[in-house]
Amino acid sequence: MPEKTYLEAIREALRGEMLRDERVFLFGEDIGRYGGAFGATYGLLDEFGEERVWETPISEAAIVGAATGAAMVGMRPVAEMMFMDFILLGMEQLVNQAAKARYMFGGKATVPMVIRMPGGSGTGAAAQHSQSLESLLIHIPGIKVVNPSTPYDAKGLLLSSIRDPNPICFVEHKLLYKTKGEVPDGEYTIPLGVADIKREGRDITVVAANIMVPRTLAAAERLAEEGIEVEVVDPRTLRPLDVDTIRDSVRKTGRLLVVHEAVKTGGWAGEVIASVAESPTFDFIDGPIRRLAGADVPIPYNRELELAAVPQEEDIEREIRAIVENQY
Amino acid sequence: MPEKTYLEAIREALRGEMLRDERVFLFGEDIGRYGGAFGATYGLLDEFGEERVWETPISEAAIVGAATGAAMVGMRPVAEMMFMDFILLGMEQLVNQAAKARYMFGGKATVPMVIRMPGGSGTGAAAQHSQSLESLLIHIPGIKVVNPSTPYDAKGLLLSSIRDPNPICFVEHKLLYKTKGEVPDGEYTIPLGVADIKREGRDITVVAANIMVPRTLAAAERLAEEGIEVEVVDPRTLRPLDVDTIRDSVRKTGRLLVVHEAVKTGGWAGEVIASVAESPTFDFIDGPIRRLAGADVPIPYNRELELAAVPQEEDIEREIRAIVENQY
C-alpha cells in the first residue's frame, strides 16, 4: 500500500467525495489558493472551482449556520474551522441549530454536514490556537465526534463522515498532519462508532485517541521490552463511543488508563471511565482507574511549558508502569 | 431565620453587593423594568438607576466580552444570560478571553466577573431554552462554575462569586426560583469549592447538585422508611470540585451514584466518578459506580416527554434501591 501523510489522506478523502458527489462542497476561510492554514485543501480550488471550494469572510458563526442551512436543503457541506478553537464562535449554530433541528422538527429534517477542525498544541500557537475541545462536543446529542489518529483512519473516517446524514465534528491534530502511514488510493470507509485495537496486550488497557495513539504506541514498545504488554484501544469516534470494545479489553487486562491531550477536568476520559465503572466490567478491575491528560491550564507559549502541559511519551510510559506496578 | 425563595435570595445578594461595592453593576437583556425573564433583578433599576442596571441590546457575545473588558479595568460586572442556552453565543468571549486573559498575560490581568445563567428543563420551553450546559463550562481552566441548590446556598455563593477575582459562571435553575428556604437577612458568604453534605447516611453516597438535590432528598426520605440511609453530597461548586468531601463520603458508604439533569454522555458525572476511581478510594467501592442523568436527547416540548428526559424523584429512588440491593 502507498504511504501517505495524514494531511494527504484528508485531502484525498475530500477530493474523492467531491468527484463522487456533486452535493459535496468545501466552505471556509482561506481554503482556496492558500489551501487552508495547514494545506488540507491545497489544489482543490484549481480542480473544482470557486463554487465547490467556497471561500468565506472571517465569520465562523455564519460559516456553521450557513453549512447547516445548506445541509437542510440537500447539500453536503464540508466546512472548515481553521483552528478548533474557533468553533467556539459557532457554538450556537452547531449546538442549538445543527444538532437539534432533526429532533425539534420531529425527525423531519436532516443535516448532513461535516465540520473539520484541527485541534491540539505543540506548534507554539499558545492559548487560543491550541485547545482540544472535543470533550465539549461529545456532550451534545445530535452530533457525532470523530477523532482520527492515523492517515488510514483519517481517510476512511472522513469518507464515512461526509456520507453520514448527521452533523459531524471531524477533529484533526496539527502534529499528525505530517505523520505517514499506509493509505489505499481507492475509496474505503471506516464505520463511525467502532473502536480499533491499535495494539494487543494482556497487562493493561490504554484508551487513547488522536495524537495520543502514536505516543502511547511508542511507550508500549519500550514497556514491551520490560515485559509489560499494553493493549491500546483507539475509539476513533468519541461520539458514538464504542464502549463494548473498551469493556471487553478491560475485562481481559483488568486495568484501565485513559490518555488524552484535552484538559483533565471535565475531559472525555471521565466518560470512558464512567462507562466502564457503571457496568459489570467494574468487578474485573484490580486497582484505581487512571487518567493521564492535559494540565488544567490554557496552553502556554513557551516551548518547554507547552510540552509540559500535555502528556508526552515518557509521561505515558511512566504512568503505565506505575499502574501495572500497583503504585496507586 | 426568615424564609425566602431562591429567586429572592439571588436578588438579595445582588442588591447587597450593589450597595456594598459601587464597582458592581448588572449587565444584560431586559433586566430593568422587566426584572429579567424570571424576575431576579426586579426592582433594582428603580433603586440603583440605569448605570448600575445596564440594559443591553440582544447581543450575547458582546455582553460577555464587554463584561470581561470592564472587569479587566476595575469593575465587577454581574452579567446575565437570560437562559443558559445563550452562553453558547458568548463562548468565544468566555473561553478564549475571560478565562485565559490572566494566564496568557503572565498573571498580570484579573477578570472579576459573574455571569448568571438559568439552566434546566421543566417549563415547556423546549430544546433551545432548557439545556444544562455546566459540563461544558467545567472543562475550561480559568473559570469557576457554581451551581446552587437552595435559597441559602444561592445567596451565600452569589456573594462569594461577586467578590471572587475570577470569571464565574453562576448556574441557576428555573424550577428552583420558587422554592423556599431559610435565608439570613444579613450578608454571609459560602466559600467556593466546598461541598455540603445535605443529608448524612451510611448506605450510599449520592452526589447531586442544583435541582437534583431536592429530588434526591425527597427520594432519600422515602428510602429511609425502608431503612436505606442515603448520604447526599451537594458539591455546590462544580469547578473547583470538592473531591475530598466526596471521597470521604464514599469511603464511608462504599457506594456512589451521581445524579444530574445534564445529558449523560460527557456530563460532569464522569468527572466525579473519575476523580473517585483514580484515587485509593476506589478500593472502598463495592459494586459498579452509577450515573443517573438526562437522556441523550434535546429537551422535547411535550410535557410527558420532557419529564421523561431528566431524572425525577422516582427514578432516583429506583436507582438508589437498585444499587443498594446490588442489582448491578
Next chain:
Amino acid sequence: MTSKKSKTKTGQKKNKNELAEKLNLSQETLIEMFRQMCQIRRFERMADQLYAAGKVHGTMHLSAGQEAVAVGAGLAMRPDDYLLNHHRGHGHFVAKGADINRMMAEFLGKDTGYCRGRGGSMHIADVEANNLGANGIVGGGISLAVGVGIALKMQKRDQIVLGIFGDGAANEGIFHESMNMVALWDLPVVYLCENNQYGMSMPVSRATSKQPIAGRAEAYGMLGYFVDGNDVLQVYETMKKAVDHARAGKGPVLVEAATYRYFGHSKSDRNLYRTKKEIDGWREKDPIGRFEGYLIEAGILTEKEADEIDQSQQELIDAAVKFAEEAPEPKIESLTEFVYA
C-alpha cells in the same frame, strides 16, 4: 382584547381600489387576504386562551397586531419558496399555507402536530413544505437562510428564501455576518425584519443605535426597504418587489416592516414597559381594521360580509382545537427517536 376593530379610512379618493388593481390583486385574492388576517388574529387569541386555560405547556409568542406583515409577505412568496421563521411566527405559518389543525396539535404537544410534539410553538416547522421552522434563538434562522441561499444558487433552482426576524434580532452578530455574505454572493435571499417596536421589554430606540434598521442594508451594498407593516397592501407591494428582485438573481434585499404586537412578549410579560396610550395609538392603526375599511370603501365587501368572514374563521379555529385535543400524545418510549438520522 383585540375584538373591536377600528376602521381607519385609508383616505383614497378617485378609484377606491386603485392600489390593489395596480398590484393586479383580484377581489378574490383581496378577500382571501382579509380572511387570512382574521384567521391569524383568532388563532392567536385562541392560543392565548388555551395557555390561560393551562392547556398549553411552555411559552408562546403571539403576533396579534402583526397580521399584515405575515399575509402581505406570504402572498408575495411562491408556495415552493423557503421560509426561515422566528419565534413570533404563527402568522407566517398560516400565511405559508400551514394546516392549522396540525399547528394547534403541535402547541398541545401532540403526536400529530407538525413536529410530533417535540417542537412546540417555538420550533414548529413543515420541512416538506419548505418551511424550515421557527427558532427559539433570536436571530437563529438568519445564517441558516444564507446556507439555503447558497444551496439554491448551486442547485440552480429559482426558489428564493425568506428569512424573518425581529428588530431585536438585528443586533445579534449573526445579522452582520449573514448580511455581508448574502450581499457578497448575491444570494436569492429576502430578509424581513418585523419591527414591532420592542425586543421583549426593550424599545428599539434604546437597543438600536440608528434607525431605520432597513438603513443598515446600505452598509452591505444591498437593497433595503422600509414599509408600514400595518398596511397589508403596502407590505405585499414591497415584498413582491423584493422577492422578484431576489428571484431574478439581482441579489438579496432587506425589508423592514413597522408594526406592533398587542399581547405581551410572552407568558412572563407583565407589560410594565408600555403605556395604554401607546397601545391604543397602535390599535387605531390596526391592520385588520384598516384593511377591512379599505375593502368596504372599495365596495369589495360590506361590513356585514366582512364580519361574516371574520366570524367564520372561529369555526376553523375551534375545529383545530378539537382536532388537537383529541389527538394522541407521543409515546414515552419514543423519547430517544429522531436524535440521529
Next chain:
Amino acid sequence: MTSKKSKTKTGQKKNKNELAEKLNLSQETLIEMFRQMCQIRRFERMADQLYAAGKVHGTMHLSAGQEAVAVGAGLAMRPDDYLLNHHRGHGHFVAKGADINRMMAEFLGKDTGYCRGRGGSMHIADVEANNLGANGIVGGGISLAVGVGIALKMQKRDQIVLGIFGDGAANEGIFHESMNMVALWDLPVVYLCENNQYGMSMPVSRATSKQPIAGRAEAYGMLGYFVDGNDVLQVYETMKKAVDHARAGKGPVLVEAATYRYFGHSKSDRNLYRTKKEIDGWREKDPIGRFEGYLIEAGILTEKEADEIDQSQQELIDAAVKFAEEAPEPKIESLTEFVYA
C-alpha cells in the same frame, strides 16, 4: 526585502513643513516619529530572522509596511489611554512605548518577557501600562473595548480606549454587536481598522460586500473616517480628531487606515495570492520612505541623518535580542501558576 526605501515626494509646494506645523508637531516629535517607524521596521525584520533561525517557537504576524498606522495612532493617544490590540500588533506596542527588550524576551518565551513567556507574539500585553493585549482571535478585542469604555464612563475618567483590528475582523459578528453598543451609549472608544487589503489570503474586496469599511460607521450613526494609512501625518491628524472627539464625550469613532503588509500573513504563508507587481506598487508608497522624503524636503533631516537614525535603531534591536537570549526560561514547576487569581 524591506531595505531599499523609496522616497516618494509628498509634493508639497510653498511651506515644506506646512502640515506638520498645522498639527503643532515639533521637529523633535517628527524626528521621533521617524525613529519609531524605523525601529518597528527593524524590529519586524529581526523577528522574521529569529523565526527563520529557529529561535522563535510558534507563529507571529509582522506589520512591516504598516508602521505609519502604528506611529500615527500611538502619537494621537495619551500614554494612559487604553489599548486593545490585535494579532498584528508589534508596531502598536512599540508606539505605545513598550520596552522592546521585554517584547523580544516574550517572543523568545522567556520569563522576563511581558507575559513571562506564556503569551508570545499573539498575546503580548502590558496591563500596568493600560495595554490590554494583542489577541489571537480575529476580532477578539473589539468587545473587550466596549467594556473598557463602559468602565471609563462609569468611573468618570477621561481616558479613552483604542480598539485595533483588521479588515478581515470587520466581518465578524462581534464587530456589529460592539459598534451598536458603543454608538448607543456614546462610549469613549476609538476603533481603528487597519485595512492592509487582505485577511490572510482573502482580498478585502472578496470578503467585504461594500467598502470602505469606515462607511459602516454610518449604519450605527457613528463618526467614521477613511485615511491613507501609509502617510503617518494623515494618520496622526485623523486619529487626533477621533481621540479628541471620544475624549470630549462626543461618542465613538471608527477610523479605517488603508495600508499594506510586506511579509506573508504568517509563517505558513506561501504568498500565492499576491503579485510581485502589487507588492512593488505598495513599496512605492512605503510609509517610511514617504515620511523620510517629507522630512528631508522640509529640511528637518538630511538623508545622511535619516540613515543614521535608521541604522542606530539596529543597535537597540540587537541589544533587545541579546537581552532576550540571555533571559531565563520560565520554571517548568510554574506551569500551573496564573490560572486563577
